[in-house]
Amino acid sequence: MTLQTQNVFRALADPTRRDIVQMLANRDMTIAQLTERFDMTRAAVKKHLTVLSDGGLISVEIRGRERVNRLEPSGMAPVLDWFSYFDQFWDDRLAHLKAAIEGDEK
Amino acid sequence: MTLQTQNVFRALADPTRRDIVQMLANRDMTIAQLTERFDMTRAAVKKHLTVLSDGGLISVEIRGRERVNRLEPSGMAPVLDWFSYFDQFWDDRLAHLKAAIEGDEK
DNA sequence: TTAATATGATACCAAATGGTACTACGTCAA
DNA sequence: TTGACGTAGTACCATTTGGTATCATATTAA
Numbered sequence: 001m002t003l004q005t006q007n008v009f010r011a012l013a014d015p016t017r018r019d020i021v022q023m024l025a026n027r028d029m030t031i032a033q034l035t036e037r038f039d040m041t042r043a044a045v046k047k048h049l050t051v052l053s054d055g056g057l058i059s060v061e062i063r064g065r066e067r068v069n070r071l072e073p074s075g076m077a078p079v080l081d082w083f084s085y086f087d088q089f090w091d092d093r094l095a096h097l098k099a100a101i102e103g104d105e106k
Numbered sequence: 107m108t109l110q111t112q113n114v115f116r117a118l119a120d121p122t123r124r125d126i127v128q129m130l131a132n133r134d135m136t137i138a139q140l141t142e143r144f145d146m147t148r149a150a151v152k153k154h155l156t157v158l159s160d161g162g163l164i165s166v167e168i169r170g171r172e173r174v175n176r177l178e179p180s181g182m183a184p185v186l187d188w189f190s191y192f193d194q195f196w197d198d199r200l201a202h203l204k205a206a207i208e209g210d211e212k
Numbered sequence: 213t214t215a216a217t218a219t220g221a222t223a224c225c226a227a228a229t230g231g232t233a234c235t236a237c238g239t240c241a242a
Numbered sequence: 243t244t245g246a247c248g249t250a251g252t253a254c255c256a257t258t259t260g261g262t263a264t265c266a267t268a269t270t271a272a
Contacts, residue, residue, distance in 0.1 A: 001121055013119035014260080015107055018188065025192055032218065044261050046220075051259095065218050065269040073192055082124065083186070086131055086179060120230080138248065150231055152250075171239040171248050 004056065005078040011055030012079070016040075017048045021057060024071035031067065110162065111184040117161030118185065122146075123154050127163060130177035137173065 011017055020034060031049065035042045049069060052058045056075035061068045117123055126140060137155065141148045155175060158164045162181035167174045 001124070006121055009119050009121075009124070013115050015112055016260085018107070018115070022191060030218075040260085041262060042219080043221090043263080047260070067219065076189070076192070079185075080189070083182070085128060086182075122230090136248075146230085147232060148249080149233080149251090153230075173249065 005082060007055040008057065008075060008078045011052050011057055017052055020048060020052065021071060024058060024069060028068045028070045111188060113161040114163065114181060114184045117158050117163055123158055126154060126158065127177060130164060130175060134174045134176045
């Protein structure tokens with residue numbers, strides 16, 4: 001397992017961070033704008049953004065004194081890759097079910 | 107966000123638990139069998155199994171004095187549902203996984 | 213220049229987390 | 243019946259985590 005995979009799973013484990021990800025899916029936002037939406041201090045939001053950045057889920061564009069946070073959906077790839085491990089498992093289960101049904105028809 | 111969604115994300119946030127999930131994808135296993143594969147005590151593995159159970163990712167079949175842990179792939183549905191929010195950002199990889207897992211539900 | 217704005221960074225705290233050790237209890241086999 | 247086996251449960255510990263408060267720095271506007 002790569003460190004990056006762990007960082008992404010960890011980043012998505014917190015409900016506040018998942019909310020941030022969904023908000024950034026709609027539009028880029030600064031820390032101050034994000035903080036308006038939550039009942040916590042800007043420092044707390046900043047910490048969450050750091051974890052999301054470590055997970056490669058967001059990037060930051062410096063615009064004057066503002067830092068615009070942008071979603072990087074490609075950062076979610078490690079999670080989807082991990083889930084793809086179960087493709088064969090699910091296919092096998094479905095194949096067994098199919099075989100059982102067909103065997104029952106005879 | 108549902109409590110169940112949080113429980114699944116939390117369950118998958120730990121690398122040991124993700125390893126357990128992958129092992130159980132290959133075959134059902136008891137706690138003792140799982141513990142052989144890790145460098146930690148049975149009590150620690152048991153705690154991880156409790157978290158996985160809370161997330162609906164495994165079920166337990168009592169067989170005599172043994173407890174056989176079985177993967178419940180349908181428990182991953184909340185995660186795939188959450189990811190489907192980002193359809194606009196990526197291709198149909200997710201749709202494929204989601205169709206497979208939902209087909210596995212009873 | 214000066215003051216307000218937007219953010220970064222650090223120290224600190226309570227609670228959650230991942231782990232161990234130890235004990236207890238039901239089940240199987242001799 | 244007795245003892246080994248497989249597991250559950252609890253107390254306890256160190257570290258991580260999510261949060262606040264506070265101060266520092268850079269940029270914009272008057």
